[in-house]
Amino acid sequence: MEIAILGYGVVGSGAYEILNKSGYKVKKVLDIRPHDELGDALTANYDDILNDKDIKIVAEAIGGLEPAHTFVVKALKAGKHVVSSNKHLICEYYDELHDLACKNNVTLRFTSAVGGGIPWLYNLKRTLRGDEVSKIMGIMNGTTNFILDAMITDSRDFGDVLKEAQALGYAEANPSADIDGLDVARKTAISSSIAFDTTVKENDVDIFSLRNITKSDIDYISEKLGKTVRYMGFGVRNDDTISCFVEPVLLSLASLEANVNKNFNIISLFGNSVGRLSFFGQGAGKYPTGHALASDVIDIYNGARETYKLNKSVSVDNDKCERKYYLRANTLPSSDIIDSYECVGSSYYIITNKMKVSAMHSLAKSILESDPLAFFAGIEE
Amino acid sequence: MEIAILGYGVVGSGAYEILNKSGYKVKKVLDIRPHDELGDALTANYDDILNDKDIKIVAEAIGGLEPAHTFVVKALKAGKHVVSSNKHLICEYYDELHDLACKNNVTLRFTSAVGGGIPWLYNLKRTLRGDEVSKIMGIMNGTTNFILDAMITDSRDFGDVLKEAQALGYAEANPSADIDGLDVARKTAISSSIAFDTTVKENDVDIFSLRNITKSDIDYISEKLGKTVRYMGFGVRNDDTISCFVEPVLLSLASLEANVNKNFNIISLFGNSVGRLSFFGQGAGKYPTGHALASDVIDIYNGARETYKLNKSVSVDNDKCERKYYLRANTLPSSDIIDSYECVGSSYYIITNKMKVSAMHSLAKSILESDPLAFFAGIEE
Numbered sequence: 001m002e003i004a005i006l007g008y009g010v011v012g013s014g015a016y017e018i019l020n021k022s023g024y025k026v027k028k029v030l031d032i033r034p035h036d037e038l039g040d041a042l043t044a045n046y047d048d049i050l051n052d053k054d055i056k057i058v059a060e061a062i063g064g065l066e067p068a069h070t071f072v073v074k075a076l077k078a079g080k081h082v083v084s085s086n087k088h089l090i091c092e093y094y095d096e097l098h099d100l101a102c103k104n105n106v107t108l109r110f111t112s113a114v115g116g117g118i119p120w121l122y123n124l125k126r127t128l129r130g131d132e133v134s135k136i137m138g139i140m141n142g143t144t145n146f147i148l149d150a151m152i153t154d155s156r157d158f159g160d161v162l163k164e165a166q167a168l169g170y171a172e173a174n175p176s177a178d179i180d181g182l183d184v185a186r187k188t189a190i191s192s193s194i195a196f197d198t199t200v201k202e203n204d205v206d207i208f209s210l211r212n213i214t215k216s217d218i219d220y221i222s223e224k225l226g227k228t229v230r231y232m233g234f235g236v237r238n239d240d241t242i243s244c245f246v247e248p249v250l251l252s253l254a255s256l257e258a259n260v261n262k263n264f265n266i267i268s269l270f271g272n273s274v275g276r277l278s279f280f281g282q283g284a285g286k287y288p289t290g291h292a293l294a295s296d297v298i299d300i301y302n303g304a305r306e307t308y309k310l311n312k313s314v315s316v317d318n319d320k321c322e323r324k325y326y327l328r329a330n331t332l333p334s335s336d337i338i339d340s341y342e343c344v345g346s347s348y349y350i351i352t353n354k355m356k357v358s359a360m361h362s363l364a365k366s367i368l369e370s371d372p373l374a375f376f377a378g379i380e381e
Numbered sequence: 382m383e384i385a386i387l388g389y390g391v392v393g394s395g396a397y398e399i400l401n402k403s404g405y406k407v408k409k410v411l412d413i414r415p416h417d418e419l420g421d422a423l424t425a426n427y428d429d430i431l432n433d434k435d436i437k438i439v440a441e442a443i444g445g446l447e448p449a450h451t452f453v454v455k456a457l458k459a460g461k462h463v464v465s466s467n468k469h470l471i472c473e474y475y476d477e478l479h480d481l482a483c484k485n486n487v488t489l490r491f492t493s494a495v496g497g498g499i500p501w502l503y504n505l506k507r508t509l510r511g512d513e514v515s516k517i518m519g520i521m522n523g524t525t526n527f528i529l530d531a532m533i534t535d536s537r538d539f540g541d542v543l544k545e546a547q548a549l550g551y552a553e554a555n556p557s558a559d560i561d562g563l564d565v566a567r568k569t570a571i572s573s574s575i576a577f578d579t580t581v582k583e584n585d586v587d588i589f590s591l592r593n594i595t596k597s598d599i600d601y602i603s604e605k606l607g608k609t610v611r612y613m614g615f616g617v618r619n620d621d622t623i624s625c626f627v628e629p630v631l632l633s634l635a636s637l638e639a640n641v642n643k644n645f646n647i648i649s650l651f652g653n654s655v656g657r658l659s660f661f662g663q664g665a666g667k668y669p670t671g672h673a674l675a676s677d678v679i680d681i682y683n684g685a686r687e688t689y690k691l692n693k694s695v696s697v698d699n700d701k702c703e704r705k706y707y708l709r710a711n712t713l714p715s716s717d718i719i720d721s722y723e724c725v726g727s728s729y730y731i732i733t734n735k736m737k738v739s740a741m742h743s744l745a746k747s748i749l750e751s752d753p754l755a756f757f758a759g760i761e762e
Contacts (some may be wrong), residue, residue, distance in 0.1 A: 018654055022511045117655045119507065123500055128677045130403045256661060259640045268661075273399055273668035274498045278661035280637065280649075287654040294511045303684060 002027040002054040003297055005061060006046075006071055008035055011085050012061035013299070014290020021296070023300060025053055025219070032069075036171065050074055057379070059297050060084040069093055075107070076100040085112035085289060085298040091186040095199050098310050107305050108306065109296035113139060114187040117288025118281040120267045124194050131271040133195045136235045136381075138267030139260050140187040142283040143171045143178040144210050144231040146263040149219050152228060153261075158213055170263055181207035181231075181246040188233030188244055195235055195269065196242045197319040198314040205233075206361040208246040213248060214376040217328055220349050221250055221377075222318050224327075228258045229377060236321050242314050243321035245357050248377035250326055254379070256280075290351050318358035323381070325352040329367055337363075351379070383408040384678055386442060387427075387452055389416055392466050392493065393442035395671020396678070403675070405682060408436055411452075430660040431455055440678050441465040441595055455681040457481040457489070464677040466493035466670060472567040479691050488686050490677035495568040496521060498669025499662040500658050500676065501648045505575050506687070512652040514576045517616045518761075519648030520570040520641050523664040524552045524559040525591050525612040527644040532599050533609060534642075539594055551644055557568060562612075562627040569614030569625055576616055576650065577623045579695040587626040587699050587742040593756040594629060601730050601760075602631055606707075607703070609639045610758060619700050623695050624702035626738050629758035631707055636761070637661075673728075699739035704739050704762070706733040710748055710755040718744075732760070 001023060005012050016038075019026050029035070030046045031238040046067075049055055058075040060082065062068040062291050068089050075082050077100065084090060090097070090110045101108035111122040116139070127133065139145050143165055150161040161178070165171035169311040177183045185205040190198045210231045229248045236243045251258045256278055260266045265283030270276050282288035324339065327350045332341065352360070355379075364376045385406060388394050389412035395748055396421075400407050410416070413425045423493045427448075430436055439456040441463065443449040449470050456463050458481065464470060471478070471491045482489035492503045496519070508514065520526050531542040545558070546552035558564045566586040573581045591612045602608050617624045632639045637659055639648045646664030651657050663669035705720065708731045713722065722731040733741070738759075745757045 014654075018511045106625060110436065119504055122507075123504065126500065126503075126676060126680075127672070129679050130399045130640070130672050254640050254642065256640055259635055259637055261635065264657075271672070273395075274672040275663040275666070275669050276645075276661070278659075279497065280659035280661070282656040285656070288656050291508070291511050291652070291655040295507060298510050299507075302687065306683065 001056040002052070003057045003059065003299055003301070004028040004030065004055045005059045006030045006068070007060065007062035008033070008038070008165070009061065009365040011065070011293060014292040015059060015061060017331045018287065018290050019297060020292040022298070024298060028052065038269045046071055050078055052301045054131050055080065057081045057083065057129045057297055057300050059293055060086055061293060062086065062090070064088055065370055066091060068185070072097060073100060076104050076106060079104050079106060081107045081300045083253065083293060083295045083300065084110045087113040087186045087190060088223040091189050091202050093309070094190070094193055094314070102307055107300050107307060108189070108297055109300065111296050112289050112292035114190050115267050115279070116263055116281070116283040116285060117292050118267060118279045118283065119292060120279050121194055123277070123279060124191065124269055127274060127277065128195070131273045133271050134237045135270040136191050136195045136268065137232055138191070139230050139265050140233050140267060140283065141178055141184050141231060141353065142263030142265060143175065145260065145265070146170050147179070148230060149190060149261045149339050151213070151215065152222070153184055155215065157215055169348060174252065179211050180209040184231065184233045188235055188246055191233070192235030192242060192244050196313045196314050197309065198242070199310065200244055200316055204244055206357060208247045208361070208364060208376045210248050212373050215337055216347065217375050220328070220344070221326070223323035224349070225250065226253070227251060230257050230260070232257070238317065238320035240314070241317035241320050243318045243357055244316050245318060245361070250351070250379045297365055318361065319356050322355045323355045323357065324354055326377045326379055327352065330371050333363065333367065382437045382682055383433070384438045384440065384682070385409040385411065385436045386440045387411045387432045387449070388415070388441065388443035388733050390442065390444070391418070391667045392603050392670045392674060394488050395667035396442060396662055396674040399668065399675040400678060405679060409433065420616050423722050424701030427452055431459055434526060436461065438464065438678055438681050439468055439675050440461045440674055441470070443467065445469055448472060453478060455482060457485050457487060459717070460487055462488045462681045464674060464681065466674045467489045467491070467669060468494040468567045468571060472570050472583050475571070475574055476691070476693070483688055488681050488688060490681065491571070492677050493670050493673035496646055496648050496660070497662070497664040498673050499646060499648060499660045499664065500673060502572065502575055504658070504736060505572065505650055508650060509576070509653055512654045514650050514652050515618045516651040517572050517576045517649065518613055519572070520611050520646050521614050521648060521664060522559055522640055523646060524556065525643065526646070526660050528560070529611060530642045532594070532596065533603070536596065538596055557743070558711050560592050561590040565612065565614045565627045569616055569627055572614070573616030573623060577618055577692060577695050578690065578692045579623070580691065581625055582694050585625055585697040587738060588652065589628045589742070589745060589757045593628050593754050595756065597728065598756050601709070601725070605730070606624070606631065607634070608632060609634055610627050611638050611641070613638070619698065619701035621695070622698035622701050624699045624738055626699060631758055631760045638675070655762055660734060668698060678706055699736050699742065702738045703735045704738065705760040707731070707758045708733065708755065714744065714748065
């Protein structure tokens with residue numbers, strides 16, 4: 001049973017080193033750039049992998065939709081097991097790839113697509129064999145956690161810390177996927193799909209951006225409310241639907257999340273039998289994410305073949321979940337949603353009554369039209 | 382492939398319910414007490430299980446050394462896979478049971494023996510396939526964490542909280558195994574055996590009891606040192622040996638451990654590739670621990686057969702690991718070990734220089750002979 005890796009970037013090269021060092025030889029690596037250290041293992045032609053009958057496991061670490069999607073579909077149709085670290089691909093094509101894996105009697109794994117080096121999806125799946133999960137939640141993006149931690153610890157501005165994160169390589173030149181929540185939304189969608197046995201798309205997830213948070217928000221949340229703030233994704237089981245959303249969230253200082261610093265991640269499940277289980281670690285990086293990709297490969301190499309059922313019976317409905325919200329705006333919203341507020345300088349700092357998630361996200365869109373710097377955060381009880 | 386459970390106590394009955402509800406039917410349960418709800422599945426005669434060729438997986442949840450040891454040995458020799466939640470058994474007989482499992486080509490699993498519902502040992506083993514671990518550490522005992530959390534949060538006395546823990550069923554009538562560290566020492570020994578591919582016995586682990594901690598220690602640690610305290614086990618890889626010890630430990634308020642409250646547990650590994658990974662959850666209880674026991678059964682039922690190698694080449698040497706210590710005593714120790722101290726009332730509160738773990742544990746024994754209420758804690762940097 002031979003192994004191939006598609007893409008020799010950060011994650012692919014990390015997994016390559018870890019697999020080879022651990023005695024799992026990688027036969028072929030697909031990349032269009034030269035890499036002398038790979039010798040004969042390197043190829044720029046995918047057919048060299050697809051037509052090699054001895055290659056039974058393909059680990060995709062290219063990222064993005066194309067050509068990753070085409071390559072993965074071809075591999076599954078050729079009867080090869082597939083492991084992927086590609087959250088965009090899995091979020092977009094989970095149904096299709098899951099069906100193809102079932103039809104071709106092969107295994108599809110993507111632990112490294114969510115939480116980097118944290119074996120989160122793997123343990124979520126393992127827990128579900130003997131339990132039901134009522135909620136998942138997590139700090140799933142290291143860039144935004146690094147920014148918040150630095151703002152809180154060193155009393156710095158958002159833009160200032162973002163520039164440092166970009167210089168350190170934690171944030172992209174275009175940081176929107178991180179700070180506007182798409183990255184977390186995809187990870188929340190994939191996690192919720194597994195947790196609740198359905199298919200959640202990124203468009204199903206309501207998102208508040210982190211972009212508008214200011215030092216004055218941090219100070220108010222800390223000094224007046226005695227809380228701290230993190231950027232998190234949530235998936236919640238309602239009676240017959242689920243709710244999925246990404247929000248900055250106010251947390252007790254004594255919560256685990258409040259003490260997840262720098263670019264670390266933590267992701268939790270709440271099981272009816274097992275109670276709360278939380279998984280903490282590096283959410284990104286060559287060797288952590290490479291280790292998670294390699295671990296899925298080793299599972300399959302050693303005979304793991306579980307393919308998880310996909311009932312697709314549960315729909316996303318953010319009307320069914322309620323919580324209180326913090327908002328900072330330059331005008332007051334309708335008084336019937338306000339629990340309490342304070343006016344400091346030209347800003348209103350407002351705590352709402354319990355509101356439907358969907359209603360608050362709609363309201364936020366309309367407030368942002370006239371007050372584009374307003375900031376919104378959920379409050380985790 | 383049929384399943385049997387030995388012992389229908391808290392954990393055994395939890396696993397029974399979870400397995401049956403999840404579609405993994407339990408054919409026989411061994412218990413000497415009557416349990417009408419088990420019907421024909423109940424037997425008081427182990428031979429009914431041992432001689433049943435269809436029963437391929439035996440889950441031991443009796444606890445203690447005998448008859449658990451005799452039953453498990455017989456099951457392995459009869460070619461049955463064994464799952465156990467029994468830390469005493471595994472700590473005492475790991476070598477023998479591991480060898481028997483290898484010889485008889487069956488699988489031995491004991492995830493639920495450490496960390497209750499937390500899939501700690503399972504993930505530790507899974508991580509090690511592609512990584513080396515340099516250190517493990519954890520809050521592995523819910524009773525002592527409940528006591529410390531209540532002392533810190535509500536400013537209460539040790540004896541007072543211990544009585545409440547006993548009334549709530551968290552602590553035994555004889556609480557020594559919890560508060561004097563034997564429970565954590567066994568869990569540390571088992572975790573270190575897996576992490577470092579060797580066999581650590583409970584006697585290899587140096588232990589400080591938690592028993593002597595007072596409100597004045599808590600106040601001094603909090604107000605003067607700005608830290609908090611937890612009761613933890615440690616396994617550390619040195620150059621060619623390992624160190625294993627159980628100590629109350631002073632921690633930064635911003636550490637994850639400082640925010641593990643009530644009777645929760647957290648256990649961490651430090652991998653060369655994956656970095657720090659931490660696992661948080663319920664360290665005990667019918668359904669959490671039952672879920673962990675059931676999960677090992679389901680792994681084997683679904684074909685998992687990994688038996689981990691056991692090189693036994695690494696010895697325990699607590700001379701090779703150094704740290705600073707906090708101690709409260711009624712006389713000053715030799716000045717060459719003191720970094721700083723303060724005298725309050727009739728007590729000296731001392732921070733030591735970096736000391737060998739073995740040297741501090743020897744010194745503690747001699748101090749306790751003349752000052753039986755002295756208290757010792759490591760300081761985690």
